[in-house]
Amino acid sequence: MAQGSEILEDLYKTIVSRRGGDPDKSYTAKLFARGRGKIAQKFGEESVETVIAALSEGREELTAESADMLYHLLVLWADCGVEPAKVWAELERRLGVSGIDEKKSRAKKG
Numbered sequence: 716m717a718q719g720s721e722i723l724e725d726l727y728k729t730i731v732s733r734r735g736g737d738p739d740k741s742y743t744a745k746l747f748a749r750g751r752g753k754i755a756q757k758f759g760e761e762s763v764e765t766v767i768a769a770l771s772e773g774r775e776e777l778t779a780e781s782a783d784m785l786y787h788l789l790v791l792w793a794d795c796g797v798e799p800a801k802v803w804a805e806l807e808r809r810l811g812v813s814g815i816d817e818k819k820s821r822a823k824k825g
């Protein structure tokens with residue numbers, strides 16, 4: 716099975732390729748045509764559905780809702796021109812930095 720990041724990179728490429736496509740043939744093209752507000756709204760809805768699945772449904776539902784949420788997040792990144800590699804780099808930069816320590820250093824700065 717492909718690595719998670721490879722799947723997300725491939726999906727991102729597919730999503731970008733749908734820009735300007737036929738909204739009757741591609742759900743992604745339909746989302747792009749409806750604009751960033753709609754894409755962000757769909758991501759928000761899928762995020763809430765993921766929370767509901769985690770709190771009151773089973774692992775299968777949580778898995779499916781997580782996939783919906785990730786797909787819509789990638790459409791949002793594509794619409795905003797954020798490449799997945801940028802996000803991987805940010806996550807890599809944070810590797811080994813405790814979230815607790817990072818928050819403390821922010822409090823000192825502020």
Ligand SMILES: N=c1c2ncn([C@@H]3O[C@H](COP(=O)(O)OP(=O)(O)OP(=O)(O)O)[C@@H](O)[C@H]3O)c2ncn1[C@@H]1O[C@H](COP(=O)(O)O)[C@@H](O)[C@H]1O
Pocket residue numbers: 726729730733740741742743744757782783786
């Ligand atoms: N991973 C996904 C994916 N996950 C969810 N969805 C679609 O997201 C939609 C969510 O349904 P909703 O009823 O919530 O959304 P909606 O119909 O816009 O509802 P409203 O907001 O209009 O009320 C469904 O049509 C799902 O099929 C996805 N559509 C596409 N992909 C991937 O994107 C690729 C390209 O898809 P197309 O652009 O459709 O060719 C596919 O091969 C998949 O790999």
